Every structure is written in C-alpha cells, then in structure tokens.
Amino acid sequence: MKSVPIFIGTILLAILAMDPPVQAAPQFDMLGGIDFLAVCINNCAQCKKLYGAFFEGKLCADACIQFRGRVVPDCEDIGSIAPFLNKLEIQ
Numbered sequence: 001m002k003s004v005p006i007f008i009g010t011i012l013l014a015i016l017a018m019d020p021p022v023q024a025a026p027q028f029d030m031l032g033g034i035d036f037l038a039v040c041i042n043n044c045a046q047c048k049k050l051y052g053a054f055f056e057g058k059l060c061a062d063a064c065i066q067f068r069g070r071v072v073p074d075c076e077d078i079g080s081i082a083p084f085l086n087k088l089e090i091q
C-alpha cells in the first residue's frame with residue numbers, strides 16, 4: 001500500500017513535466033482592449049534596463065500615470081524618450 005501514493009505522485013509529476021512552459025499573457029483592461037497604462041510602464045522599465053543611469057525611469061512612469069498611458073515610450077525612438085533622458089556627468 002505504500003507504493004500507491006508514490007505511484008500517484010510519480011504520475012502527477014510526469015503530467016506536470018509535460019505541460020508547456022507558462023508564457024506571459026498580453027495585458028488587457030476590463031473592457032477587453034489593451035491596457036495602455038501597463039504597456040507604458042513596462043516600456044519605461046525596458047528603457048531603464050537598456051539605458052541605465054541615462055534614463056529617468058520614475059519620471060517616465062509618472063508621465064504614464066499622468067497621461068493615462070496615452071503616450072507610450074518606445075526605447076528605439078529618441079523622440080518618444082527624449083524627455084526622460086539625462087546627461088550623466090563623469091567626474
């Protein structure tokens with residue numbers, strides 16, 4: 001009888017191992033559209049990772065909240081991230 005729980009546990013482990021990996025779901029708002037505020041904040045985080053100390057991530061996120069995600073920064077478009085870039089002075 002002790003082998004039955006081990007057998008069931010082994011089968012459950014095999015089933016879990018066969019499941020495909022979980023992928024991030026797109027961010028949708030309550031009405032079924034894209035949640036632009038979340039996309040905006042995620043883009044700010046991506047730009048912060050890309051540009052590091054040259055990018056003001058908090059300022060970008062504050063702008064997302066202020067404009068309710070209407071202006072989404074694109075890390076590859078200098079015009080959309082220019083307000084959030086700063087000069088890093090090395091001393």
